[in-house]
Amino acid sequence: MPELPECEANRRRIEDACLNRTIEAVELGEVRHMDLPGGNAQGRLVGHQFTETRRHGKAIFAGTKSGPWIVVHLGMTGSLRPYDGEDAPDYAKVTIRFEGERRLAFRCPRKLGTVSVIDDPEAYVSEAGLGPDAMQVDADRFVEIMGRSRGAAKSALMAQTKIAGVGNLWSDETLYRAGVYPEARASELGEKMLRTLHAEMRHVLGHLLEANADYSRIPEDWLFPSRDEGEACPRCGGTITKSKVGGRTAYFCADHQKTA
Numbered sequence: 286m287p288e289l290p291e292c293e294a295n296r297r298r299i300e301d302a303c304l305n306r307t308i309e310a311v312e313l314g315e316v317r318h319m320d321l322p323g324g325n326a327q328g329r330l331v332g333h334q335f336t337e338t339r340r341h342g343k344a345i346f347a348g349t350k351s352g353p354w355i356v357v358h359l360g361m362t363g364s365l366r367p368y369d370g371e372d373a374p375d376y377a378k379v380t381i382r383f384e385g386e387r388r389l390a391f392r393c394p395r396k397l398g399t400v401s402v403i404d405d406p407e408a409y410v411s412e413a414g415l416g417p418d419a420m421q422v423d424a425d426r427f428v429e430i431m432g433r434s435r436g437a438a439k440s441a442l443m444a445q446t447k448i449a450g451v452g453n454l455w456s457d458e459t460l461y462r463a464g465v466y467p468e469a470r471a472s473e474l475g476e477k478m479l480r481t482l483h484a485e486m487r488h489v490l491g492h493l494l495e496a497n498a499d500y501s502r503i504p505e506d507w508l509f510p511s512r513d514e515g516e517a518c519p520r521c522g523g524t525i526t527k528s529k530v531g532g533r534t535a536y537f538c539a540d541h542q543k544t545a
């Protein structure tokens with residue numbers, strides 16, 4: 286499921302290929318059971334251009350200062366695909382047709398993604414109750430937010446209302462690097478460990494942003510290449526284990542992630 290770095294890679298595609306082109310039409314593919322813009326919302330985009338893009342956590346925005354904007358949630362499997370001409374990707378649920386040949390498709394095989402038309406990204410973030418973006422939040426604020434989270438550290442990291450952008454995969458990686466047991470209570474970790482957790486979260490996300498979310502560039506000593514039950518921990522040789530934490534499957538090293 287796309288998290289902050291994957292969403293950022295999708296945002297960059299709009300930034301690189303879709304700015305400053307007049308929108309001529311918005312076409313919908315097979316959209317049953319999906320939250321996609323209705324007729325009025327589609328009409329609001331026609332005649333406008335995207336002049337900038339933004340991202341907050343996993344929400345991707347494209348629009349103009351005075352609006353309108355689109356906000357895209359990729360869901361489980363969604364992606365944004367700029368292309369030229371008629372060479373549309375399969376599972377295109379929304380296609381924005383710009384002047385000339387350029388198109389932007391929202392591809393979404395599993396239908397859990399959404400595209401909406403909104404007036405203002407800041408108002409949207411506030412109304413959605415999203416926490417600060419995981420790459421924007423500083424250590425002090427991170428300690429404050431996590432320090433009052435009574436639930437499991439993994440669940441707190443993944444709660445978009447606390448910190449926006451981290452999901453299942455990169456919360457596991459962050460906890461792995463910090464040596465924190467996924468079920469440890471965030472509020473009991475203490476300030477020093479929370480600062481370590483913040484630094485490791487930034488390290489993980491920062492590396493992936495630098496690599497434009499290309500998983501082939503993930504170092505061998507990360508959990509990711511060994512993220513399977515019974516694998517040997519690249520760090521300590523311990524055993525990679527899985528368990529359910531807050532309804533999600535956590536992978537962790539049973540040996541060096543001992544904080545409880």
Ligand SMILES: [Zn+2]
Pocket residue numbers: 518519520521522523524538539540541542
């Ligand atoms: Zn280990």
